[in-house]
Amino acid sequence: MASVAQEMTLIGLSDGELDTKRYQSSYLTNKVGGQPDWLPGISPLPPRCSRCSAPLAHVVQVYCPLEASPYHRNLHLFACLAAECSGRSECWTVLRSQRLETEVAAAQTSTRHIPTQDAPLLATDWCDTADDWGEDGDGGWEGGVKEEIQVQEEVAAPEAEVSEMVVSSHLHDLSLIGSQDIPIFRPYFISVVEEADLFGEEEDLDHAQQLLREYERREGVAVGELEGSGGGGEEKYEKTRAKHGDAVFSRFMKKISLCPQQILRYCHSGRPLFISEPPSNMAQLVSACGYCGGSRTFELQLMPALVSLLQRKDYGEKVELEFGTVLVYTCTNSCWKSSSDSAVEEFCFVQTDPDQQLFK
Ligand SMILES: [Zn+2]
Numbered sequence: 001m002a003s004v005a006q007e008m009t010l011i012g013l014s015d016g017e018l019d020t021k022r023y024q025s026s027y028l029t030n031k032v033g034g035q036p037d038w039l040p041g042i043s044p045l046p047p048r049c050s051r052c053s054a055p056l057a058h059v060v061q062v063y064c065p066l067e068a069s070p071y072h073r074n075l076h077l078f079a080c081l082a083a084e085c086s087g088r089s090e091c092w093t094v095l096r097s098q099r100l101e102t103e104v105a106a107a108q109t110s111t112r113h114i115p116t117q118d119a120p121l122l123a124t125d126w127c128d129t130a131d132d133w134g135e136d137g138d139g140g141w142e143g144g145v146k147e148e149i150q151v152q153e154e155v156a157a158p159e160a161e162v163s164e165m166v167v168s169s170h171l172h173d174l175s176l177i178g179s180q181d182i183p184i185f186r187p188y189f190i191s192v193v194e195e196a197d198l199f200g201e202e203e204d205l206d207h208a209q210q211l212l213r214e215y216e217r218r219e220g221v222a223v224g225e226l227e228g229s230g231g232g233g234e235e236k237y238e239k240t241r242a243k244h245g246d247a248v249f250s251r252f253m254k255k256i257s258l259c260p261q262q263i264l265r266y267c268h269s270g271r272p273l274f275i276s277e278p279p280s281n282m283a284q285l286v287s288a289c290g291y292c293g294g295s296r297t298f299e300l301q302l303m304p305a306l307v308s309l310l311q312r313k314d315y316g317e318k319v320e321l322e323f324g325t326v327l328v329y330t331c332t333n334s335c336w337k338s339s340s341d342s343a344v345e346e347f348c349f350v351q352t353d354p355d356q357q358l359f360k
């Protein structure tokens, strides 16, 4: 076996529905759907589809401060739900926002603290190297908490009323859409585990194998056997690859077989896991940062198991959002003007599922 890469991949798993009546999420929360929780001082601008102009639905919020950085940091992913926009990279938007920890602390002087034990789950730091994330499923975990969850005061405080007015007029002026026009997905907590921690556990190769057989049956192709950690696998794998040209997909399946229910993979400056052959000019496709002109690096990707979690909160109708994986590349320098109140746009690349039925 080749030596295991040292880059640490974190895996996001769905951890139950986020009951907004019982739990107030904040920018520290990792979650699917719901409304984005912006960092204090960041203008909540709802993005629109660059293709059809429809307001985009919020898909995922990740709290991901970089190691040794003085900034709080969020990534928010949005997607257009129009059927004709499905699977197109330009119909997704990823926004990065940052705020100095000291600024946020100053802005939160009028907030009250909630005892941490009341919160079913707390924010996790994607760059934390603590070993004990996700150990405790329902009581939160120790070591991964950046700081105590804080909840904005109810509108009783005069300054809160003012800022709410400012925000709503801002929204109205800039986008002319009411919040009822923005589709909202049912919110779920995301819990985080280290992929490396899964290696000791029983591999779910049977499940992956089953998925592959399903795929082969439907597509009329033979992808080949998935190999466990036993010897001799690589050679056979290579032959299969040459024969069927489906190696990228096979590798994808093998990689996620440890934990097929993963909805997100996070590895800042790591390598993405493509679901199908990336374009040969992929490096050129990933545009430079529009703010500092520097390069972008891979940071996270959404995984196929997320698709079935994305249910509209407002209607019972079927969601049209389909993807195989959504790759997110962000400014390598994570550039930020400290006076800025606007999130910056980063780069998304969507790969469609080779078989839309496979992960359902
Ligand atoms: Zn659209």
Ligand SMILES: [Zn+2]
Binding pocket: 289, 290, 291, 292, 293, 294, 331, 332, 333, 334, 335
């Ligand atoms: Zn930049």
